[in-house]
Amino acid sequence: DIQVTQSPSSLSASVGDRVTITCRASQAIDNFLAWYHQKPGYAPKLLIFAAWHLLSGVPPRFSGSYSGTEFTLTISSLQPEDVGTFYCQKYDSFPLSFGGGTRVDLK
């Protein structure tokens, strides 16, 4: 099975900071990668699909990109409501694996 590895596992940043999270696939998955945000006590929410397409209603401070098997989620200006855990998910083939998560909190 293709694995997706996220980094870092956690980070602390200040409001207004630019934050970057990376997800690497063990094999090529084209652009079949999504990003989710999960706040404590809630279900994950889809932010980005097909590597860089923002779901309707997602703030434009979120963006996604990729090169080969490396995918990046960028928050251009961290806001207090962005605290939580971010997960990537590959969906090129079954199983639809999630990355290990990146926990983001405020400095």
Next chain:
Amino acid sequence: EVQLLESGGALVQPGGSLRLSCAASGFTFTNFAMSWVRQAPGKGPEWISVISASGDKTDYAESARGRFVIARDNPTKMVFLQMDSLGVDDTAIYYCAKVKDDYRRPLDYWGQGTLVTVSS
């Protein structure tokens, strides 16, 4: 407004069975595949299973294959997960989720989850 409401979670003994249900509303149910995802305490999400819009196609994670069965009833807009031979490692919050656009796509709406605890 899309709503997904899971039910059926409970405390069950190892080796036992449980059937989870998910009631969907707010979208054309017959147009979309549906999935189950679980999340063990303190862990990340784990995709479990998917069923096509018509119900004629299913896929499972290795951890679920042979023990879990996903099903749907389109007239009542319900999705089910029958879980047999449960073990302590199956303890998790189980989420029902709507698949975006097609069978093998991300999950754009999730329910609030139902807790399954496997313990003696």
